[in-house]
Amino acid sequence: MVRLKNAFMKCYLAxxxxxxxxxxxVLIVLSFNDSRSRVTWGGFTLRWYATLFSNxxxxxxxxxxxxxxxxxxxxxxxxxxLGAVGIQAMRKRGYQVVMSVTNIPILNADIVTxxxxxxxxxxxxxxxxxxxxxxxxxxNIPYVILSVMPKLKSLNLSIYEAARDxxxxxxxxxxxxxxxxxxxxxxxxxxxALTMSMDDFVITYFTKGAGVNTLSTMIYGEIRKGIKxxxxxxxxxxxxVIFVILLLFNLLSGKGKSTEDMIERSR
Amino acid sequence: MKRKYLSTPYIIWVIGFTILPxxxxxxxxxxxxxxxxxxxxxxxxxxxxxxxxxxxxLAIAFGCTLxxxxxxxxAALVLKSFRLKRKGFTIFLLVLPMWMNFILRILAWQxxxxxxxxxxxxxxxxxxxxxxxxxTWIALMIGMVYDFLPYxxxxxxxxxxxIDEDLIEAARDxxxxxxxxxRKVIFPLSMPGMLSGIVMVFVPxxxxxxxxxxxxxxxxxxxxxxxxxxxxxxxxxxxxAGLSISLMLLVIVGLAFxxxxxxxxxxxxxx
Numbered sequence: 001m002v003r004l005k006n007a008f009m010k011c012y013l014a015x016x017x018x019x020x021x022x023x024x025x026v027l028i029v030l031s032f033n034d035s036r037s038r039v040t041w042g043g044f045t046l047r048w049y050a051t052l053f054s055n056x057x058x059x060x061x062x063x064x065x066x067x068x069x070x071x072x073x074x075x076x077x078x079x080x081x082l083g084a085v086g087i088q089a090m091r092k093r094g095y096q097v098v099m100s101v102t103n104i105p106i107l108n109a110d111i112v113t114x115x116x117x118x119x120x121x122x123x124x125x126x127x128x129x130x131x132x133x134x135x136x137x138x139x140n141i142p143y144v145i146l147s148v149m150p151k152l153k154s155l156n157l158s159i160y161e162a163a164r165d166x167x168x169x170x171x172x173x174x175x176x177x178x179x180x181x182x183x184x185x186x187x188x189x190x191x192x193a194l195t196m197s198m199d200d201f202v203i204t205y206f207t208k209g210a211g212v213n214t215l216s217t218m219i220y221g222e223i224r225k226g227i228k229x230x231x232x233x234x235x236x237x238x239x240x241v242i243f244v245i246l247l248l249f250n251l252l253s254g255k256g257k258s259t260e261d262m263i264e265r266s267r
Numbered sequence: 268m269k270r271k272y273l274s275t276p277y278i279i280w281v282i283g284f285t286i287l288p289x290x291x292x293x294x295x296x297x298x299x300x301x302x303x304x305x306x307x308x309x310x311x312x313x314x315x316x317x318x319x320x321x322x323x324x325l326a327i328a329f330g331c332t333l334x335x336x337x338x339x340x341x342a343a344l345v346l347k348s349f350r351l352k353r354k355g356f357t358i359f360l361l362v363l364p365m366w367m368n369f370i371l372r373i374l375a376w377q378x379x380x381x382x383x384x385x386x387x388x389x390x391x392x393x394x395x396x397x398x399x400x401x402x403t404w405i406a407l408m409i410g411m412v413y414d415f416l417p418y419x420x421x422x423x424x425x426x427x428x429x430i431d432e433d434l435i436e437a438a439r440d441x442x443x444x445x446x447x448x449x450r451k452v453i454f455p456l457s458m459p460g461m462l463s464g465i466v467m468v469f470v471p472x473x474x475x476x477x478x479x480x481x482x483x484x485x486x487x488x489x490x491x492x493x494x495x496x497x498x499x500x501x502x503x504x505x506x507x508a509g510l511s512i513s514l515m516l517l518v519i520v521g522l523a524f525x526x527x528x529x530x531x532x533x534x535x536x537x538x
Contacts, residue, residue, distance in 0.1 A: 009345045016342045016420075017360065019413065023375030024367050026385070030375075039383050079276050086274025098274070101281050104289075107466065109474035109518060111491055112511045115498065116288035119295050119508065138284040141277065199365055201477060206498070219370045223481065227374065235368050242366040250359050 024239065031232035038226070048233040055230050058218070062234065064129070065198060065214040072136035073193035079137070080144030080193075081186050085178075087145070088152045102146070105139045113139060114206030127209025135207040136200065140193035147189030151182040295508035308509020317493055317510065321517075324490040327404070328473035331411040332419075335468050336461065338412070339419035343457075346420075347427045357424065361417045373410050373481045380406050380482075402484035410482040411472050418467035426460025427453065470518055490514055 031049070035042025052058065087098050105113055117138065121131040155178065163173040201216040208217060219231060299305045311317055346357050364372070379385045380400040387397040400406045430453060438448045476491030483489075490510070497507030 009348065012341060013345050016338065016416075020361070020364050020416065022379060023372040023413070024364055026375040026378060027367060027371055038378055039381070079280055083274040083277025086271045086277070089270035090274075094271075098278070098281075101285060104285055107470065107522070109470055109491075109515065111474050111476065111494060112292070112515050113288075115494070115508065115511050116292040117284065118498075119504065120284075120288035120291045123291070134284060138280070141280065145277075195362075195365065199369060201370060202475075215368060216370060219368060219374075220477070223370075223374070227371070231371070235371055239367045243363060246359055246363065250355055 027232050028236050028239075030229065031236040033229070036226075036229060048229040049237070052230040052233045052237075055228070057213075058215075058228070058230055058234060061213045061215050061218045064212065065216075068129075068133060068136055068214060069194050069197040072133055072140050072197050073190050075137045076140035076144050076193045077186060077190045080141045080189060081148050081182075083141070084145045084148040084152055088149070102142045104142075106142050106146075110200075110202035111206075114203040117203065118206045121207060127207060129212050131207045131209065132204055132212060132214075135203050136197045139200070139203060140196060143192045143196060144186070144189035147192060148182055148185045151185030155181050292508050293512055295505055296512040297509075299505055308506050309513055311506055311509055312490075312513040316488075317490070320488045320490045320493050321514075323488070324473050327408065327411065327489065328469050330408060331415065331472040332465055332469045334408070334412050335416055335419040336464070339416060339423055339464065340457075340461075342420050343424040343427050343460075344453075346424055358421065361421055364417070369414065370477060370481070373414065373478055376406070376410050376413060377401075377481055380409065402482070402486050404483075404487060406482040407479055407487055410478045411475070414478060415468040415472060419461075419464035422460040422463040422467065423457055424460070426457045430456045466522060469521070473518060474514060 030038065032044050032046070033041055034045035034047065087095060087102075090098065114135070117131075117135045118127065121127060121134070125131055160173055160177045163177050164170065168176070199216075200214075201220060204214050205217055205220065208214075213221070215231075215234070219227060222228065222231070296308050297304055297306075299307065312321060381387075382397065382399065382401060386400070390397060400409075434452055434456075435448055438452050443451065474491050476489060476495045479487050479489045479492055494507050494510045494514070497503045497510065
């Protein structure tokens with residue numbers, strides 16, 4: 001009976017995992033398909049991986065996506081971490097108000113955020129790379145704050161005070177006492193911001209203007225004419241790289257300490 | 268220097284890029300092309316085409332949220348029962364798919380569900396007649412459930428994992444059978460996770476337009492599609508802004524009913 005139940009549970013989980021990974025398998029298979037058609041299998045090829053590196057358009061979009069992801073995540077991490085440290089020192093009232101506003105970009109629908117930013121931007125600047133960057137920083141900051149905040153709450157302030165009593169300046173004490181304790185939260189926030197930026201389509205779509213393309217908006221534009229097979233190759237490569245990085249991170253980092261942090265964050 | 272001033276850049280950012288844009292979209296929603304005040308754009312949501320799209324979106328979002336709960340809850344229980352030493356690996360498995368571009372993943376579903384697609388090929392092998400799923404609401408529903416399911420499993424899984432084993436032990440010692448333990452201990456304690464799951468699924472399901480665009484083949488109109496077209500095709504920005512504001516208010520009212528616990532707790536439970 002127990003064994004039957006166990007087998008049933010495993011089957012169910014396998015079904016869920018199949019559901020989640022089926023489209024990814026399809027895309028990986030397509031990246032090796034020696035046919036431009038999406039429905040027929042024309043044999044195995046590495047052709048698309050080779051031609052990928054001579055496709056200037058795709059490489060340009062990749063560059064924009066990475067630049068945008070890393071840049072907005074870095075800026076959001078800086079502003080967000082400082083913000084979290086400051087917010088935590090606020091009185092209850094101010095704290096509640098600021099934290100409620102912080103939740104807006106996360107809870108609000110992407111389409112509303114995107115349109116609101118677009119209507120605001122067109123008053124000052126032409127839509128382009130700058131407006132997309134500002135938009136990405138905007139929706140990334142809350143994720144950083146929400147990652148750093150729990151760490152700040154569990155921070156042992158007496159150590160900081162002890163350091164100050166022993167003559168450390170506030171900046172010195174911050175870098176030597178506070179930063180090491182909240183570092184994992186900051187890193188998690190950065191990674192989360194990067195993920196959100198790389199995965200975003202809707203907000204980019206509304207704030208980008210003509211001429212700027214990320215991988216997402218480029219793929220969206222190609223839906224009607226058909227996706228270039230090189231795109232499958234690039235996505236498979238990106239997926240593979242992240243898969244390896246996350247797997248190593250999981251296996252190596254002191255019995256999954258980093259992922260333990262991801263759970264901490266989600267509380 | 269006082270510590271709270273460290274948040275000054277963030278406060279300025281929030282005012283400049285969160286609050287003022289919302290003020291702008293509201294201003295745009297309440298004016299017409301000649302900058303005169305009007306309720307028209309807000310009330311446009313009641314026009315037959317828009318109302319129909321709104322009701323369809325509501326139905327799809329409700330259905331999607333419900334299916335996600337029904338699929339995710341047992342999955343979270345199973346994941347928990349495996350007692351993996353590291354919860355991290357479970358999270359890894361659920362987050363990893365997000366690193367494949369989401370539009371491509373939805374396009375892959377289009378291929379799986381199409382007339383000559385993989386699903387019908389497999390069904391044919393076991394002698395089941397092909398299903399015509401392309402461009403139907405069923406295809407749309409499958410795509411949505413697929414896209415949002417991890418956002419339901421993760422918070423429920425986190426909430427269940429956080430339950431103190433001693434509580435369950437204590438309930439058993441006091442004579443509760445496993446059904447009672449579930450009803451009286453596990454389920455109530457998993458509620459906060461489920462509520463954050465509901466927010467993380469319902470809002471995007473209600474407002475998305477890309478999935479309907481791809482899996483509905485342009486035939487299925489969600490309210491998101493209508494708003495997008497007002498901006499991209501019809502170039503009627505005031506109307507689009509009005510519909511967005513109506514949608515936003517509706518979502519807020521809906522959420523206010525679902526969630527009364529404090530904002531911060533909920534906001535952090537995104538994974």
